[in-house]
Amino acid sequence: MKRIADPSVRRLSAYLRFLEDCQARQVPTVSSDELARLAGTTSAQVRKDLSFFGSFGKRGLGYEVPDLIARLRGILGLGRPWHFVIVGAGKIGSALAQYAAFRERGFHVVAVYDTDAAKIGAALDGHRVRDVAQLLEDAPLDHPDIAVITVPAASAQATADLVVRAGIRGILNFAPAPLRVPHGVTVQTVNMATELEVLSSALAHHD
């Protein structure tokens, strides 16, 4: 299957969350209208997003919740657990290491790394912080799929290079720096300041 565009994946992820709520409330079917309202989009967009993966809604009956959950989990790659490492045991790294919602969705922290001798060896939510120099040795044992990079911008590229050498092919980058990676490695960047700028831009032009 072709890689799905980010905005679609984000909507599919939102649909999945609402469908799981429906399942918890034992709601058997949902309409594209309901999904659209919950996800803040249009029912046409919902139908388009879902039809892209084969037409699995029945006109007038809506989507069967358990069926759609199973298909979305498959599309999002959630049919298996994913192992990730966190590189950078600062404030954001520590917060992410303890983020329960990751585990609930099948993302498991296998190790936390840092370069700071003062942090190495410290306990962090059941993980002892390791020296980043160990990553190449550890990776064949821990099999991490994803690295969450929460180091300062200045060391982000060197960290990404190391992570790639360790055979990791997915990077979630919290450092405010662009990362160069070889073909076949996927980088997703989260910039907290950008999130605030989306708001400041909207607020400035609302006035």
Added chain:
Amino acid sequence: MKRIADPSVRRLSAYLRFLEDCQARQVPTVSSDELARLAGTTSAQVRKDLSFFGSFGKRGLGYEVPDLIARLRGILGLGRPWHFVIVGAGKIGSALAQYAAFRERGFHVVAVYDTDAAKIGAALDGHRVRDVAQLLEDAPLDHPDIAVITVPAASAQATADLVVRAGIRGILNFAPAPLRVPHGVTVQTVNMATELEVLSSALAHHD
């Protein structure tokens, strides 16, 4: 000016970051090719994004760095400081309260709130955590523009309602819950699990 679509704002924010690097290195002009390479997009996209706000590049000469920085800052609403409150003094809230990159871009934390008596009164990076019940009284004094909501999903909507009653018109939502807000209030949601799902989706379909 019309509200700019999120993906454009994100790219403009990235261009601004690279232009600021250029300025720090005293580079006087940049081409759309260079901006595209740094931001991971195409030069056609760069020209399109920038031409939307008036044609301010000179063919063959590229963009003048200080001029483009000033224009982008204007577009992103960064010509003035923004005040924000953090509601939820948990791990992510605390990490964000201490995030230096916010201050550097003109986003200032004016107060941190929580509902937990054990946290209220504690010091957090120069802020004493306040009882969220105080928000309505505090807002006319602190003039917050934006609320960063880092409470559990179950209390996110009640928090958003309170924030809106306090006259705040921008919300950055870290709770994994959709928020209903009145017209004129802008919500930006960051879901950490979604970020990982963008990666798991890409990795699953690369194989």
